[in-house]
Amino acid sequence: MSNIDIISGALIVAGSLSIVVGLLGVYRMPDFFTRLHAASVIDTLGTILILSGLILYQGFNLVSVKLLLILIFILITTPTAAHALAKSALHGKIKPILGDD
Amino acid sequence: MEHHLVLSVVARIIIPLIMLFGLYVQFHGDYGPGGGFQAGVIFASSFILYGIIFGVKKLRSVVNPTIVRCLAAFGVLLYIGVGVVGILKGGEFLNYNLLSKTSEVGQHIGIMIIELGVGITVASAMIILFFAFAKP
Numbered sequence: 622m623s624n625i626d627i628i629s630g631a632l633i634v635a636g637s638l639s640i641v642v643g644l645l646g647v648y649r650m651p652d653f654f655t656r657l658h659a660a661s662v663i664d665t666l667g668t669i670l671i672l673s674g675l676i677l678y679q680g681f682n683l684v685s686v687k688l689l690l691i692l693i694f695i696l697i698t699t700p701t702a703a704h705a706l707a708k709s710a711l712h713g714k715i716k717p718i719l720g721d722d
Numbered sequence: 723m724e725h726h727l728v729l730s731v732v733a734r735i736i737i738p739l740i741m742l743f744g745l746y747v748q749f750h751g752d753y754g755p756g757g758g759f760q761a762g763v764i765f766a767s768s769f770i771l772y773g774i775i776f777g778v779k780k781l782r783s784v785v786n787p788t789i790v791r792c793l794a795a796f797g798v799l800l801y802i803g804v805g806v807v808g809i810l811k812g813g814e815f816l817n818y819n820l821l822s823k824t825s826e827v828g829q830h831i832g833i834m835i836i837e838l839g840v841g842i843t844v845a846s847a848m849i850i851l852f853f854a855f856a857k858p
Contacts, residue, residue: 701728
């Protein structure tokens with residue numbers, strides 16, 4: 622096992638752990654906006670770590686370029702989806718829970 | 723729509739990429755995963771995204787519903803046409819081997835044209851479905 626294999630394995634494990642953390646957040650958080658915040662951890666940190674681990678594991682070839690394109694696509698689209706969800710929730714009169722409540 | 727600024731900017735970036743990916747899935751379908759049906763759905767999803775974000779009225783001015791209906795029929799016609807060419811060349815319906823001099827090239831051409839027909843029909847049918855369910 623070379624060094625790159627170890628690094629990519631560590632990246633994939635870290636990404637999986639952050640997905641587990643995000644899932645726990647979605648399950649345990651009290652209201653919509655905090656749940657959305659926890660879910661965005663899955664979208665950004667989890668996928669970035671897992672996909673970069675896979676890219677390192679592949680080395681430089683066609684598959685890793687495709688993975689890089691997927692990564693860029695996810696980085697553009699998932700924040701937009703979270704933005705649309707939060708905006709439609711605000712328009713739907715969902716109030717976030719504030720500290721004084 | 724002005725109050726959907728982020729969505730419209732991102733859609734402008736994403737829609738051409740979705741179309742490009744649809745064409746890739748279409749024409750790479752005989753070497754990798756993909757094919758006409760998936761490519762048609764992906765290609766139509768770019769139009770549906772445009773319709774959701776910029777409004778159905780604008781989408782109707784981009785793609786004419788009558789032309790889309792004609793295209794849906796044209797794809798089926800392309801599919802059947804390849805089959806009839808097989809009959810006219812003295813073989814069975816959809817016999818790809820007779821489309822060119824060698825059977826291998828003939829199969830490539832046949833699969834490509836048939837998948838193109840499937841793709842055109844599926845994309846048009848998806849756009850028609852979106853028009854049918856969207857509010858006028």
